[in-house]
Amino acid sequence: MSDLIVESCGASTTLQDAGRFRYRRYGVSTAGAMDLHALARANALVGNAHDTAAIEFCLMGGAFRIDGGSALIAVSGPGCIARIGAREIEPGMSARMEPDDRLTVGPVRDGVYAYLAITGGFLRARDMESLSVHRRSGIGGLPLVAGDRLPMADNPDQPLRRLPPETRHTPEPIRIVLGPQNDLFTPRAIETLTTQEFKISAQVDRMGCRLEGPEIEHADGFNIVSDGIVAGHIQVPGDRQPIVLLRDSQTTGGYPKIATVISADIGRFAQSPPGSAVKFRLVTRDEAVEAAKEMREKIDALATLARPVEDQSAKDMLFAANLIGGVANAFDFEPRWLD
Amino acid sequence: MAPRVLDCGDGAISVEFGDRVDAAVNARVLALDAALRDIDIPGLIETVPTYRSLLVCFDPVATDINALRALIFSLSATGEHGSASARRWRVPVIYGGEFGVDLAEFAARHSMTPDEIIAAHSGAIYRVYMIGFMPGFAYLGGLDPRLETPRRLQPRLKTPAQSVSIGGAQAAVSSVEAPSGWHLLGRTPARPFMPARDPIFLFGAGDEIQFEPIAATEWDQLDAAAARGEMVASCETT
Numbered sequence: 389m390s391d392l393i394v395e396s397c398g399a400s401t402t403l404q405d406a407g408r409f410r411y412r413r414y415g416v417s418t419a420g421a422m423d424l425h426a427l428a429r430a431n432a433l434v435g436n437a438h439d440t441a442a443i444e445f446c447l448m449g450g451a452f453r454i455d456g457g458s459a460l461i462a463v464s465g466p467g468c469i470a471r472i473g474a475r476e477i478e479p480g481m482s483a484r485m486e487p488d489d490r491l492t493v494g495p496v497r498d499g500v501y502a503y504l505a506i507t508g509g510f511l512r513a514r515d516m517e518s519l520s521v522h523r524r525s526g527i528g529g530l531p532l533v534a535g536d537r538l539p540m541a542d543n544p545d546q547p548l549r550r551l552p553p554e555t556r557h558t559p560e561p562i563r564i565v566l567g568p569q570n571d572l573f574t575p576r577a578i579e580t581l582t583t584q585e586f587k588i589s590a591q592v593d594r595m596g597c598r599l600e601g602p603e604i605e606h607a608d609g610f611n612i613v614s615d616g617i618v619a620g621h622i623q624v625p626g627d628r629q630p631i632v633l634l635r636d637s638q639t640t641g642g643y644p645k646i647a648t649v650i651s652a653d654i655g656r657f658a659q660s661p662p663g664s665a666v667k668f669r670l671v672t673r674d675e676a677v678e679a680a681k682e683m684r685e686k687i688d689a690l691a692t693l694a695r696p697v698e699d700q701s702a703k704d705m706l707f708a709a710n711l712i713g714g715v716a717n718a719f720d721f722e723p724r725w726l727d
Numbered sequence: 728m729a730p731r732v733l734d735c736g737d738g739a740i741s742v743e744f745g746d747r748v749d750a751a752v753n754a755r756v757l758a759l760d761a762a763l764r765d766i767d768i769p770g771l772i773e774t775v776p777t778y779r780s781l782l783v784c785f786d787p788v789a790t791d792i793n794a795l796r797a798l799i800f801s802l803s804a805t806g807e808h809g810s811a812s813a814r815r816w817r818v819p820v821i822y823g824g825e826f827g828v829d830l831a832e833f834a835a836r837h838s839m840t841p842d843e844i845i846a847a848h849s850g851a852i853y854r855v856y857m858i859g860f861m862p863g864f865a866y867l868g869g870l871d872p873r874l875e876t877p878r879r880l881q882p883r884l885k886t887p888a889q890s891v892s893i894g895g896a897q898a899a900v901s902s903v904e905a906p907s908g909w910h911l912l913g914r915t916p917a918r919p920f921m922p923a924r925d926p927i928f929l930f931g932a933g934d935e936i937q938f939e940p941i942a943a944t945e946w947d948q949l950d951a952a953a954a955r956g957e958m959v960a961s962c963e964t965t
Contacts, residue, residue: 410773412784414920414928415862415902515922525862525903527922568733568741613748614859614866616775616782618739640777640859648736651787673792676737680787 390456391537392506395490398448400523400594401532403510404503406439408518408528412639416527418619419520420635422501422594423655425687426464429554430505432690433462433482435546441512441519442505443532446594447661449493449502455537459485460546465502466554466659469494480551481697499659508541522636523594547696561669562649562657564622565676569612569644573624577604581622581646582670586630590662594636597657599666603628604646614642620649634658652679730755730780730803732796737787742799743780748868748896753856755803756781757933762802768795776932777857778866814934818900818960819941819949820849820891820913826943827891827913837873845940847871848891848912853898855934863902863920865930870898882908889915891938900936913938916949917960924956935965 404427407420421427421444428438449468462482463470470477470493477483485491496502512519512529521528570578586601604624617623621633623643632649633641649657650671660666671679731743742759745752760776763783770790775782785795822845823830834841853867860866875896886892886907892899894909901907902920919929930936941949953959
């Protein structure tokens with residue numbers, strides 16, 4: 389059996405899968421990957437199920453070695469470049485690591501979260517049915533630190549795989565559904581939330597994201613008897629500055645929640661770096677469900693889209709190859725991989 | 728009276744029976760919770776009972792939301808769903824001193840002696856309204872109104888696990904070390920949350936709790952037993 393050894397990493401580097409469910413009634417947060425689509429991409433490239441646990445990086449990358457056999461790895465995340473030794477791993481492609489190879493994962497330059505997946509995943513004991521780390525409670529373990537050894541599943545001879553590049557996130561508004569307590573806000577508050585621009589403040593982590601911008605005014609007070617919380621809820625405390633709750637949020641809370649970020653957009657929202665601007669757009673519940681279906685289809689499609697490199701036609705290879713390295717990227721031509 | 732069903736994005740709804748801390752409202756929440764747990768509903772992931780509402784989490788792709796709403800209304804209309812029999816916990820507590828650093832000041836504030844506070848606090852039967860905030864943290868109702876006390880102006884950044892405390896009209900048993908602005912009256916050796924033990928969590932919404940004052944000299948023995956995985960608190964079904 390082989391291990392992945394952490395040589396260095398940022399303070400918020402954790403193991404995450406799709407999350408921990410069915411324990412919310414006991415006060416246990418779901419945790420789970422902040423960007424499920426990015427997690428699914430890394431997993432698809434190494435032939436894993438989309439929700440297999442991977443290492444999640446927050447802004448900073450890290451350095452790793454393996455001890456034992458070889459491993460098939462993949463890194464995904466906006467603007468995140470990884471290298472094995474001096475060789476850059478082509479974005480959207482898996483790579484093989486041999487013993488003594490050194491993997492360095494660069495910072496997440498165009499977002500916040502990146503993922504390192506490994507064929508078969510990591511062999512850790514599940515904690516309440518999940519490998520996701522919830523830092524505040526210690527459920528699922530602790531963030532990774534230099535010296536940690538992560539046992540890896542034996543790596544069968546999986547082929548290298550390639551995915552079409554992630555279409556760049558256009559700064560489209562984040563879609564929200566009103567509720568559950570929109571009736572505790574003035575009509576102007578809802579108008580402000582859905583038309584004005586907000587800034588991601590420096591106070592952001594896996595638990596929640598405090599926004600800066602125009603005030604969201606309550607209709608009458610801001611204390612409610614605590615009720616349930618889900619990721620995406622936009623709660624507004626007494627200072628009238630909204631907080632978007634994320635995967636590590638507490639399970640219950642006592643501030644009114646004006647609206648909720650739809651599930652299809654929560655990962656995209658989480659990838660907004662501190663200081664960046666964000667706008668919200670109101671959609672109906674039906675539109676939100678439709679978007680959830682599209683996102684699910686997009687994630688499901690990754691498994692077939694991530695074809696072994698050997699199977700690709702010469703034309704595909706030509707498109708994928710970096711023919712004019714250092715000048716431009718062949719991917720910029722947007723080959724239609726789905727055809 | 729039909730509950731309000733409020734959207735929480737596309738993956739959850741909040742079924743709201745009231746806006747106050749009220750045992751009758753909480754009973755309706757727990758009845759619906761129990762009823763939903765008896766039915767196999769495609770796409771349903773989990774439910775979370777709170778003081779006044781039931782959070783229902785589901786897979787937006789696999790769930791027929793209109794059918795789910797209709798089911799919730801019909802189950803709520805029947806009202807008297809046979810809720811599970813209540814569990815009554817007897818929870819040992821060491822009050823005051825290093826175990827309850829706020830007891831003396833709390834007593835002075837209410838012009839009572841520490842013993843009177845302990846008698847009032849341990850004389851009540853509390854209802855577990857919900858578990859939230861932290862894993863296993865129990866929010867309790869049933870506090871003697873004489874003990875109601877606003878939260879501290881300056882929350883403490885760290886309060887010990889298993890603290891027995893008061894915040895406003897609420898009482899609580901905490902589970903893990905956490906920041907808190909509540910008044911710390913005592914501490915129990917019983918662990919509401921212990922990952923290596925079966926059961927992992929002692930208390931559930933709808934349970935009842937009675938506190939039993941014990942002497943500080945009993946701490947070491949009970950704490951050691953709890954650390955070995957014993958429940959320490961006793962439980963009977965009523």
